[in-house]
Each structure stands twice: as C-alpha cells, then as structure tokens.
Amino acid sequence: MRICRLLGAFAALCIPPIAFASGNPDRGAQAFRACAGCHSLVGGDHRTGLSLAAVYGRRAGTAEGFHRYSDALRKSTAVWNEQTLDWLRDPVAFIPGNALAYQGLPDATMRSDLVAYLRAVSEGKAAALKTPALPDLKTVEAGQRVKAIGHCGDTYRVTLGNGARYPFWEFNLRFKTDSSAHGPRKGEPVIVGAGMGGDRAQVVFAAPEEISVFIRNECP
Incomplete structure (x- = not known):
C-alpha cells in the first residue's frame, strides 16, 4: 500500500x-x-x-x-x-x-x-480525503454567544454572554444564518470575527426570521 x-x-x-x-x-x-x-x-x-x-x-x-x-x-x-x-x-x-x-x-x-x-x-475503492471539520456553533463559549444587539444611528452594540459589550460600525457587522447541524441553536446567535483588527464581525443566527426580532432600536 x-x-x-x-x-x-x-x-x-x-x-x-x-x-x-x-x-x-x-x-x-x-x-x-x-x-x-x-x-x-x-x-x-x-x-x-x-x-x-x-x-x-x-x-x-x-x-x-x-x-x-x-x-x-x-x-x-x-x-x-x-x-x-x-x-x-x-x-x-x-x-x-x-x-x-x-x-x-x-x-x-x-x-x-x-x-x-x-x-x-x-465506487468505494479509495478512502475519502478528510476535509477540515466545520466549527460547531452550538458549543461555543459565553464570549461568543450574543445576548442582545442594539442599533443607534450608524452603530450596532453587541452584548455577549460574558457581559462584554462591543460597538460596531453598521457596515462592519454582518448578519448570517446557518441552519445546518453545525449552526447555532434557535434564539442563540453567535458572533464570529471577520478580521481587520477586530473591528469587523459576523453574527450567525439559526434562521433568517430571528434577525429582525433580535435587533432593538436603542441608544445609550
């Protein structure tokens, strides 16, 4: 062999x-x-x-x-x-x-x-190459779980499960969905970094209908 x-x-x-x-x-x-x-x-x-x-x-x-x-x-x-x-x-x-x-x-x-x-x-005559496993968004730590998102002017403020709160220019925060087995639980979105020194990120929801009801219009 x-x-x-x-x-x-x-x-x-x-x-x-x-x-x-x-x-x-x-x-x-x-x-x-x-x-x-x-x-x-x-x-x-x-x-x-x-x-x-x-x-x-x-x-x-x-x-x-x-x-x-x-x-x-x-x-x-x-x-x-x-x-x-x-x-x-x-x-x-x-x-x-x-x-x-x-x-x-x-x-x-x-x-x-x-x-x-x-x-x-x-035809089952060769082993399938293992590709990198996708991250399991159901098992992330509290620092990646999103508890609240507020919007004011051109800014989103994201509150995480560990109590931390971060502001993002609205153009730098993306909202995505992942309905696969690797995606987040319903009603428990997850934030994932998107580079650029930490000023860009993406929030992943389990389904598109969760997005609009999760974001609240509020100013500090």
Whole structure:
C-alpha cells in the first residue's frame, strides 16, 4: 500500500493502487486538496459547493439536499464520468451559464488523476480525503454567544454572554444564518470575527426570521 503524504491540515491518507487507464487515483487524492476548500467527500455534507461523494455516475444537478444549482446545471442531461468530468478544463465552455466560480484546471494529467480519484471514492475503492471539520456553533463559549444587539444611528452594540459589550460600525457587522447541524441553536446567535483588527464581525443566527426580532432600536 502506497502512502500519500498530504500537507497542511490534511492527515495522511492511504489509498491502494487502483488501475484506471484514464488516471492515477493516488495522485488524484493529492490534487483534490485544491477542491477541499469548497467540497466535501462526505455524503450530504454540502458546503460552498455540493458534496462530491458518489458524484461519479450521477446526473449533473441532482445531488440530494443541495439547493444552489444554477438553472444551467439543473437542465443539463450530463452524467458525470471520465469524459464529462473533464469539464474541469473549462467549466464555462462545457455548460454555459453554470455558476461554478472556477477558472478551470488546464493540466490534463492532473484532471485525469482527479477524475480517477473521484471515481474510486464513489465506487468505494479509495478512502475519502478528510476535509477540515466545520466549527460547531452550538458549543461555543459565553464570549461568543450574543445576548442582545442594539442599533443607534450608524452603530450596532453587541452584548455577549460574558457581559462584554462591543460597538460596531453598521457596515462592519454582518448578519448570517446557518441552519445546518453545525449552526447555532434557535434564539442563540453567535458572533464570529471577520478580521481587520477586530473591528469587523459576523453574527450567525439559526434562521433568517430571528434577525429582525433580535435587533432593538436603542441608544445609550
């Protein structure tokens, strides 16, 4: 068994040598690292992009539970295989109007290896590369739990579970939702930093209807 040494946050992944004439799945596992920022190989674990578990042999635009397909993908009759997955060379040209924000993978060998790996994973012949786990917003400490948000003029004032209170210029505070299993509990939003020296942040709610009722118009 060959050992592929994967860099960064990815642990070592052992993959038996599999002979697909069109590509090398061992090398394809390493190529997948470039995809792992947006895609998981766990069934139903949709992120920025859909889960690529069992993608080989599936019709385009039909992954269960993924709701962000473009109309072009939904209407496509393509079935993902060695030939159609080569769309990674130029996604826009292959299915015009699709929403994949990716410029393409020009290296033919790398594309072939990546497709071979996706096929091997789909057929249960190779281990799925573990992608970084998403943070569990249900288990954060009191200093990340939002107890109140007041708005006055151009300023939000956010009170946290540990009693701390922080002002934010309204343009620097974002409101988001996460309804997944990793998201916050209902009625218990969480604040997450967004860089820029601490003057930007995002408050994550369990559902959109919570946002407007949580924020109160009040001035100190």
